[in-house]
Amino acid sequence: MTACPWDDWNHILKIDPDKELPEGVTYGDLCATGTDAIEVGGTMGITEENMEAVVDACAEHDVPLYQEPSSPDVVIDNRALEGYLIPTVFNAGSPFWITGAHKEWVRTDGDMDWDRTWTEAYIVMNPEADVAEYTEADCDLGPDDVAAYAEVAERMFGQEIVYLEYSGTFGDEEIVEAAGEATDETTLFYGGGIHDYDSAATMARHADVIVVGDLAHEDGVEAVRETVEAAQDA
Numbered sequence: 001m002t003a004c005p006w007d008d009w010n011h012i013l014k015i016d017p018d019k020e021l022p023e024g025v026t027y028g029d030l031c032a033t034g035t036d037a038i039e040v041g042g043t044m045g046i047t048e049e050n051m052e053a054v055v056d057a058c059a060e061h062d063v064p065l066y067q068e069p070s071s072p073d074v075v076i077d078n079r080a081l082e083g084y085l086i087p088t089v090f091n092a093g094s095p096f097w098i099t100g101a102h103k104e105w106v107r108t109d110g111d112m113d114w115d116r117t118w119t120e121a122y123i124v125m126n127p128e129a130d131v132a133e134y135t136e137a138d139c140d141l142g143p144d145d146v147a148a149y150a151e152v153a154e155r156m157f158g159q160e161i162v163y164l165e166y167s168g169t170f171g172d173e174e175i176v177e178a179a180g181e182a183t184d185e186t187t188l189f190y191g192g193g194i195h196d197y198d199s200a201a202t203m204a205r206h207a208d209v210i211v212v213g214d215l216a217h218e219d220g221v222e223a224v225r226e227t228v229e230a231a232q233d234a
């Protein structure tokens with residue numbers, strides 16, 4: 001595996017272990033949409049048990065699997081995982097979500113798997129999302145603020161991934177464009193409200209990788225496949 005496999009990705013499917021799949025859809029179907037990787041994670045209702053269940057269900061299919069834990073106590077030790085993408089929320093209201101949870105994780109774990117652990121520098125943008133409430137994020141940010149956060153993440157904190165997170169709503173194109181222009185080596189992930197070919201194409205013009213979440217739970221395989229196609233065409 002290369003050090004930064006996401007350099008070659010266009011599309012991530014994020015599966016929330018606390019949410020159902022649409023009638024008749026299996027995890028195998030979602031793995032076969034052509035997505036470059038699956039991230040398993042969500043903010044609310046996450047347990048080791050529901051994480052394990054999704055990872056096990058995806059394990060036999062040929063797509064790289066990553067866990068995105070929302071807290072240290074749901075991190076699972078499962079060899080089917082390529083690794084762990086650990087959020088750090090740059091615009092969080094409390095340092096706990098920037099470095100505090102991470103410090104506690106390392107302090108209590110005792111046997112860190114650093115070769116399979118990476119961070120995602122989140123900028124949380126939708127004040128209505130659970131993740132924004134949970135981390136008390138300051139979402140009142142303009143393009144200049146977001147561009148500056150992205151540049152700080154890349155240049156000062158050496159982050160390999162900046163994640164512009166609009167979870168549950170479609171973002172402001174001007175802001176995503178500003179983040180795209182502010183990042184150079186860093187891989188820019190965009191997630192939020194992607195629901196069809198056009199919405200995927202719009203954000204894939206500015207971000208390196210688009211992340212699709214709720215669509216998989218609310219619509220299904222064909223809809224996800226359209227977003228993969230748009231990400232590949234961009």
Ligand SMILES: CC(C)=CCC/C(C)=C/CC/C(C)=C/CC/C(C)=C/COP(=O)(O)OP(=O)(O)O
Nearest residue numbers: 042043044070071072087101102129130131167
């Ligand atoms: C140190 C470790 C191992 C964990 C801490 C990691 C941190 C800082 C988490 C805070 C941010 C967070 C909760 C990230 C989880 C991924 C995410 C943003 C999921 C999307 O959340 P929503 O869409 O708002 O939530 P639901 O869909 O669950 O309502």
Ligand SMILES: O=P(O)(O)OC[C@@H](O)CO
Nearest residue numbers: 167168191192193213214
């Ligand atoms: O669920 P949606 O709105 O697609 O967002 C995807 C992802 O960024 C959520 O963490």
Ligand SMILES: [Mg+2]
Nearest residue numbers: 167168213214
């Ligand atoms: Mg969500």
